[in-house]
Amino acid sequence: MGGFDMDVGDHAAEAGHVPVMLGRVLELAAPAIDAVPHDETPVHIDATLGMGGHAEAMLRAHPRLRLIGLDRDTTALERSARRLAPFGDRVVLEHAVYDEIPRVLRRLGVPAVHSVLFDLGVSSPQLDEADRGFAYSYDAPLDMRMDRTQRLTAADVVNDYPPAELARILREYGEERFAQRIAAAIVREREREPLETTRRLADLVRTAIPAATRRTGGNPAKRTFQALRIEVNGELETWRRALPAALDALPVGGRVVVLSYHSLEDRITKQVLAAQTADTTPPGLPVPLPEHEPRFRLLTRGAELPSDEETTTNPRAGSVRMRAAERVREAT
Known part of the structure; x- marks a missing residue:
């Protein structure tokens, strides 16, 4: 784990944080991670690390996984470093905004990632402090x-x-x-x-x-x-750059999952994914050409919502909208 001190200490507050739609996030990411051959290391980016709840669950679910955690909030990174310390060098934490994914991957020498999670908006600690x-x-x-x-x-x-x-x-x-x-x-x-x-x-x-x-x-x-x-x-401008950058980092079979909390973020997500999952074959072309076939497929029908049970136990999940996609064709 790089960049932040790993004093295991008492992280009760971090452990008490409830990640939004956790089960569904794990379910959507799993096929991309499990498909990686056993002689390779699957890589997951948690692009909005926050309290590290999603990250910890991902690491526990996939013992071979290497996790790259990004956050612009140094306080969040310090807390997540304590929480994720037991996973040792399987974790690298970076002080970065999520549109900096290409720079971070270049610096770490990582050519591709197999799954990416974006949990957008303000985090619980930021609201509570x-x-x-x-x-x-x-x-x-x-x-x-x-x-x-x-x-x-x-x-x-x-x-x-x-x-x-x-x-x-x-x-x-x-x-x-x-x-x-x-x-x-x-x-x-x-x-x-x-x-x-x-x-x-x-x-x-x-x-x-x-x-x-x-x-x-x-x-x-x-x-x-x-x-x-x-x-x-600069949230919306950053998000317009970040999602395409994350999609570019995925190999065939790689997946991205996005949790949005207001209509402006979700609208951008919907537009970007719609463009990436569209067939661009020109009208009248007798045979579709491979370069016009969709590069991604949607894994969710519209925006998925949390269950009533989750919104009752975790009120901050009430406004979340989830969208996800998988790369099905290499970029041309």
């Missing part, structure tokens, strides 16, 4: 950086972005129908005094929207916080 500023339920600095080594914070966005750009972010990334009103309220408030805390922003959003809207649909700041988080971390 008040000082990270992701949650409107805590009063904390407006931070929202998944990678604390980067400079841009949510406070920078709300205090420095032009009004039109603020409104665009809230409208596109938060799907907020009152984006213009909220952006105008933020601009008025920051002229009086810079916005620095989550509670002040959440209260401002609440007062900026119509009174009738405040009484339904949960906390009215939810969409604003989502939009700011996506902007601060």
Whole structure:
């Protein structure tokens, strides 16, 4: 295991974390890993390592497996290093964003990977740690950086972005129908005094929207916080690069599994997989040519949802959508 200290210690908190749709993730990845000849080592990338729950289960299920774990959050990597320490050199952890998969594989000298998991969005520890500023339920600095080594914070966005750009972010990334009103309220408030805390922003959003809207649909700041988080971390732009890069790393039989938590991520996933699973034979061509045949096949019909039992025991699974695909043809 590389890059982080492996003090086994007490990792009760990590072990108590409940990975989303774990059984189905294992089921979908298994054929790709099991098909690797016994004189070769199957490689799995957990591209959003988080607390390491999916990674640990994958390593236990496949004793020959080598796992490469990526995360932009150094705190998550440190916790996962403790959790995965018993697996020794079967694990390599990298401080990287998931669109950096090609760079990581080149550096490690790994030509291909057999399965890839993306568990997108904000992780449980990031939500639960008040000082990270992701949650409107805590009063904390407006931070929202998944990678604390980067400079841009949510406070920078709300205090420095032009009004039109603020409104665009809230409208596109938060799907907020009152984006213009909220952006105008933020601009008025920051002229009086810079916005620095989550509670002040959440209260401002609440007062900026119509009174009738405040009484339904949960906390009215939810969409604003989502939009700011996506902007601060460049989530959608990164995801548009990451999924094609992961697909390119798969050999025939290799599989990718994606867990998305809001419609914007899932829409990109659906579009990328649809393009990769489409037959591109031109109309009127008498015989389909191999280069026009689909390079991937879908393993899920639409987006799979968690069971009612899982959403009851693990509420954070409630919004998840799963999609998966398998490479069936080499790239031309």
